[in-house]
Structures are given as structure tokens and as C-alpha cells.
Amino acid sequence: MLLISCPHCGERAQVEFTYERTLDSVVTLAMPPEDAMRALYERANPRGLDDELWRHSYGCRQWLLIRRNRTTHAIESVKAR
């Protein structure tokens, strides 16, 4: 279970958070349909670092941008959104 340092609440266990999605998968409102479908269905899911949207669901309920290593689970940074 990951240990996530919430910028609002401090170090908390992963159970308090909800992984929402990788930043690559965000479909913006202005995105053309082809790009939207690519974001939804054609992501590469590479090894290594990933920017991810998390939510501190059982804490401050804020959205966080977490840079996490998909292979080692090391967390490089946690930023408030």
C-alpha cells in the first residue's frame, strides 16, 4: 500500500485515496473526436514514470497530480491541482 504525501494533509495511506486516471486519458472538452478516442482507447501504458490524477477521497477530497513510477511504485511528486 502506497504512502502518499498529500500537500494538504501530509503523509497518508493509499486507502484514503482514489486513483482516478492517468493524465494521458483526460478528454478535454475541445478535443477532436479522433484525439478523444485515442485518449480513451489507445494509450501506451509504458513502464516507468506516469502522471496520474488521484483524489484524496477520504481526506481533503481534493484532486492531486501524482508523478508515480509504474514499475517501482516510487512517487516522485504530489501536487495539488
Next chain:
Amino acid sequence: MAADPPEPDDARHREREGAVSLNFTFDGVAMRARPGDTLAAALLRNGVRVVGRSFKYHRPRGVMSAGVEEPNALVTVGTGGRTEPNTRATDVFVYEGLVARSQNRWPSLAFDAGAVLGLAAPVFAAGFYYKTFFGPPKRWMFYERFIRRAAGMGNAPVEADPDPSEHRAAFCEMLVVGSGPAGLKAAEAAARAGHRVLLVEQDSELGGSLLFDGGDRGCIASARDAVLAAGGRVLTRTTASGLWDHGFVTLAEHIVEPGQAGPLSQRLWHVRARRIVLATGAMERPLTFADNDRPGIMLSRSVRTYVGRFGVVPGKRAVIATSNDDAYATATALADAGCEVVAILDSRTRAVIAETAHCPVFFDAVPTGTTGRNSLASVTATVAGKPHRFDADLLAMSGGFTPVVHLHSQGSGKLDWSAAIQAFVPGATDQALVAVGGAAGEIDAVAPATPILGTPKTSFIDFQNDVTAADIDLAYAEGYRSVEHLKRYTTLGMGTDQGKTSNMAALARLAGAAGVDIPTAGLTRFRPPYTPLSLGALAGPDGGGHAAPSRRLALHDRHMALAPLWQPLGLWHRPRAYPRAGETLHDAAMREARAVRTTAGIVDVSTLAKFAVSGPDAAALLEIVCATGVAKLAVGRGRYTFMLREDGMVMDDGTVWRTGETTYLLTSSTGGAERMEAHLSYAHRVLAPDLRVSVVMQQEQFAGIALAGPLARDVLEGLTGSPPPAHMGLANAAIAGVPVVVLAASYSGERAFEVYAAGDVAGPVWDALHDAVTARGGCAYGLEALEFLRIEKGHIVVGGEADGRMTAHDLRLEKMLRKAGGYIGASALERPALASPDRLQLVGLASRGDGIPEGAMLVASVGAKVEGHVTSAGPRVLEDGGIALALLRGGRARLGETLVASSPTRGKYVTVTVVEPVFHDPKGARYRD
């Protein structure tokens, strides 16, 4: 190598010298043990050699080890709900009244009918199940008859465990796993540096090898005192069972022994450790030779444990077989305890150790076989190429030591190969973790495993799962080259011991067959838990009625007064119907639904998701989330709306109401409440962070009562004293002195109003409505009647008709889509496949008489291709016949077709006609103004 004399104040020593004062039974036979004995020690003390029968061949098996790695001596302890099967006799400490039973034997341990399977051993070779299943079905039908009886381990109890388990969290600067010399040293050093240390030991006593090999035991007390003085904690009978990311470790603590009664049985710790020290030591490996599984053949260091710690000498004439120096200490310990050591068989050409014990030592010597009926009688060996035979009732073997790297590996640590000790040692890791002592590979050098076996067919590698060297050879010959495949094909390492004693021997055998070195052969990943964990410990206090919270309606007591049938809906419990004396559920629901169609009824709709959306950009946010028009809504008005997922499918539906110039109320489905909350938050915080808007979830703040029926208007006007709002209008009012918001929306197909009041004061509102409705011949209605009414009206349900694969077009909602777009999911609707004419589309079904089975397949005739399915079905409320909503391929163009709703599992086949999905008042004349 004599042990240091024990200190006079050593409590453990006093116990060892103490009387056999504990009573226990094994297979019904009364026996006595000394306090501090493990069950294995106590059984050996009582002369028990055969403790169980093996998994496949039912061969007699005895105690092999003195630790959690024990593959053979599995017993069932305890009675009733406290029964714990597959308990290692080496991992349970005897308590007064312990009841232990042997397993996997019939009719008795001494005479086992299943042992004839041993004679049929070739049949059960590697891949037996695979081959049988691929063979003719008859063959399996034949085998199954006796395999069901013979295979397997102990039986799980059917009664509930009367003693609870609990969960606890802890934090520490340093977690030290294992309290042998290395662990004690690490714990003491960290504690003296002021760190909060958590020291855990799976044994009942600290000390590890100090408990049997002598040495200075003063460090035990000194380390314990230092840890406690620095605010740390020492846990015995506690196993670090799993190591997860970022220093998270789960510990399983035995509060009482397996099968023992206590206020608590186990405690599962969730520990977050800044640093972790693995001082888990090393496990001795057995040697592989023919008939190496007879009772009386034990691991060398375990023999020393029984002699040195428990004062039990498990034989009178012993042979030592070793590939390293450590076993020489066993010879000395046995000789000191009065056991005759017949020979030391050393597979090396010379010992590294300077001086040997007072017994014959043979070099280049390996055991090749054994004899004996139910226990060991003699050992045959090859010494420098020549056969020898030794009469012995005890064989202490040592194939070297394997560092216990399980936790390191669980925590994604790499493993490096050490040729000197012929074992894997901890390598690089991302965790703040360090291994020390035996776990780090600080172990005597060892000779590589020898290929001389006698016969490989009875040379056991995995004792627990009866996997022999011949099985591994066969699997390799049949093409199972990868260690992962080998494991699955032979079931190697898949017992409750997870291959603790067998992995290395198996890898050596596989590597030998493949002609590669062991690291090339590979290793399977270690996974938690390290030792078996009971489900009760995992559940902790969260079992039974506490598995999930139960959410009660604000009006719960009002419903209770009407004695409803309850229906769980997610975590909520809602009234399904209010049956009167003699009524079935269906009768009650039909009466309630008819009341709504003819007079009036009230239903609790409190669980609907409700969001207060306010701020200058409230409409803008709603237009992102809702696929329908919102901005043009006048103050005091509302409308139906639905939301799409990003892929264009309908996610949820509800209503949106403009309560003020910049304030809106959004409702959506009960089941989707949390999802919708996250969705709204996502739309705001991620997609449109600049919007000046606030979204507050108000699901529980307000109780909601829907009042529906031809007399609803009349009822409401009577209670509020003012004319109710027009359809899709909104008004503030008071009922029974309680302020309420009235939303004129209809779900039932009748004139209807949703009345919302703050949850804590809603009781009088319900009472007033209920009195007024019953006075006019109506009643309260539940979910069942609500379902009948909405099906008849053709209203979709999220999770039913809107099952996550449906577009607005499929559900006939496309006319409501906002032309300008700009909402979530809009761009996805342009995908060509979504315009395909053979998509599943919402239709109605009508049958002449029979009820239509919900969930049935739609087919042209029984046995034909499936073209859709029934999503919801019910009766017509005021007329005869069954109706249903369904999803049918190209359904919109198939009105009038006759199909069969086929439900083979229920034996129901109903002829249906495809119709428009509205069965009642298609124009809405009954509620529109």
C-alpha cells in the same frame, strides 16, 4: 562445541527442566507435554513418529523440521468453530487441553487404506490431472470416485469461530523481523539511537538460534529492554506475513494458540515502517534421495532444536548426512545427549571444519536410500562410490541453508545467486529495507546438490505435495522447461508450505536436467502471506453484519410502523412493499400500484442523489455534465436530463431544477450517487477549473417523499393551503409546519410531486401525507410497485435499460441531446459504429397472458440466435397481461414482430410482441397541465 551452561535465572531453562504438566490429546490418546513445548516437540517426547499421511500417496510422515517450514506434520487442532486444519505441529505451542488430530488418513493413522495409492504411484505422476482431463471423460469419472476421498488436506470447520480477531495499525522508525542474534543486535542498536523499534518474532520466545545453540542469551533481555525504553514494542507469536509498497507490512499475531479459547484469537497489524530490517534467518534444505520421507528423517538443525531447546532426543542411533559444516554441531549435540551417532556422511571431499565429533566421518558420502516400515530402520549410502548400510532410527540431514528472502521478494526486491551457499540472497530493492545475518546469506558454504539418488521415483522434493525427482524429470521431458510451468504441472511448491523446503532442490533438479545453472533455471516470485493466514484474521471485526455499513432512511421508523418488506439497494435499505395480512409481495405491490393509478400513494425517494450547484457559472458546469439543455431553464422550473460518459454512453439520468438565479438542484440515481459526485468534481476541477461554481452533495440532508396519483394535487393543496406547482414546476411550502420544497415531477406516470424536507424533521411531513392519502383510499407504496409503474410508463433505469452500453439514440433520448454539443461525451457520438442500425435498442414487449421472465433472451424461436434481452418486466397495473422493457438488435425498426422471451434456466418461454416502450398514457395527459 558444547553449549554454554544456562544461566540460573533462565526461565526457559527452568521450563525445560520442569515437569510434563500439560495435558493434550493426539487422535484421542491422552499425552503430556512440558510448558513451552511445540506440539511437534511434545509428540516426539511421547514417542509419536507417524504424525500424518502424505497428500497423494498416503505415505507415513513424521516431523521433519522445527519451524514454520514444516511440510509433513500437519494436524487439525481445536474443536467446533475453533478448529484449525493444516496447522503445522511445529508452529503450535501446547496448552492445557489441546486437542490435535492427524489428517488425510482413513480409517486410522497406523493403517491407512489410501496407502494403496502409494503402490499405484506411477499413475499419479506429474501432470496427472492434465492428462486425465484431456483423456476420455470415462477415465476421470473412474478416478474421481476415490480421488475426492483421498486427495486434500484437513477439513475446514463449518461453525463460526467463536473468538473474534481484530485489526490494529502501528508506525515505527524501524521494524525488525526476526529475533535471532542478528535481529536482536539490529533492534538494540536502533533503540539505543533513540528510534522507535517494532521487533517481531514468530516464535513464542525471542532468541532464534540462541534457543538451541547456546551462546550469550544476555543480549535477549538487553535488546528487549532497549526497545521498550525507547518507546518501541516487542511482539512474539507474530509473523510478518506480507511486505507491500512503501514500508507497509502486515503482521499476524497469535493472541492465543490455534484452537485455544480466548477473548481474541488473532490480531492483524498494519504497520508502516520507515525502515525494515529482515533478520529472518535461513531455512535448512532437505537432501534428495530414495525414501527420504520416512518418519525419523529430519533436518539437522531441527534435531538440534529438539535436543537443545526442548530436551527431546528424537532417536537412539543417528546418521548425519550433510553437505556443509553446520551438521557437525548436530552430531555433537546428539552425542552429548546420549544418542549414538553412527556416522557422518559428508558429500564433500573434506570438511572445512577443523575438528570433528567423536564418530566416524565419511567423505564423498551421500545417502541413497532408507528402509523401515512406519519409521526409519536403516540408511544406505554410497561412500566414495561403494555402497554402505547403517542401522539407524534417526537421520539428520542438511542440504545447506536457504536465506528467508520471502519478504524481500514480496517487496519487489531482486534476488542474487550465491554459488558459495547455493542459494538466492537479497539483491537490489527500492524499499528502505536491509537483510542481516542468515537472511543476508551469512551462512556456511555448502557443496552443490548431488545427482545420486537411488531411485528418483521415491526421492521426494516437495514432501507436502508428494512431488518427486522423477516427477520433475518427467515434466522436463514433456516440455515443461520454465520453472513457472514446472510448478503448475507438478504442483511443486503449491502446498500450504508454499515450497519452503522444496524450492531449491527442485530448481537444482530442473537446472541439472536442462544443463544450466540454477539462476538461469529461474525462480518463482514469492507472494504473501509468508505462512497461512486464517480468513478470520483478514476479516477481523469487519465480518457478519459489519462487512459493510448499513444506511438507513431518515424515515426508517415511519416505515417500520408499517412493517414493510425491506430491499437492500447498495448500502441502503428501502421498503419493497407494505403487505397487509395474508398478502404476498406481489399482491401488496399490485394493490399499492393500483392505488397510485386510481387514488394516490406516497413512496420514499430519499436516496436519490441530490446536488446543490451554485455560483455564477453553475449553468456552465451543468452544461458540461448534462447532455441536455440547461441554460435556458427559467427560475422555478425543472426538466429531465441525462449524463454521458466520455465514450458517449448514457451514464446516469435525473432532473435539474433552477432554484434561483444562480442556484440549481441536480438529482440523479441512487446507485450512481458517489460516481456522480466524483464526475461533477472531475468536470469542475479537471476539465473546467476556472468556473466559479460550488457543488455540494445533499443526498442525505433531505428526505424525499413522492406523492403520486389522480388525487395527488388535491392532497397537496389540502396540506399546503396553496395550489401546487404545475408539471416540472418548483415551489416552497410548508407541511405540518415543516418547510418543504415541492418538485412537480412524475416517475409513475400519474400527476406527482416530490416533497423534500430536511431529514431530521421529515417525520411529520410523512405522517401528514400518509394520513391524507389513506383518508382518500390510497396508501404508501414500495419499490416493487414503483417498478411496475415506471415499466408501464416506459421510464428507463440506470443499470437496467441504461446498462453502460447504450447511447441516447439507443434509449430514444436523442431528441433531447443539446445540438450545440460542449458536454462530456459529445464528441464520441460521432463514431460511425454508434449509428449502426443493428445496435441494441430500447423496445417494449407485451404478452397476452403470462408474465415475461426478466433477464430472458429474445429469440425468433427457441434455440435460435439471441437478438436481445429483457431488462425489466412486470404486470400491467390495471389490465391483464405482462409487459417488459427490452434491448433488441435494431429494435426501433421491428415494432409488431413476434419473438420468444426464452429463459431456459427457469423453463419459461413466453411469446411476446415488440411494441413501443410506453404502455400507459403515452402523451402524458395524466400529469401535464
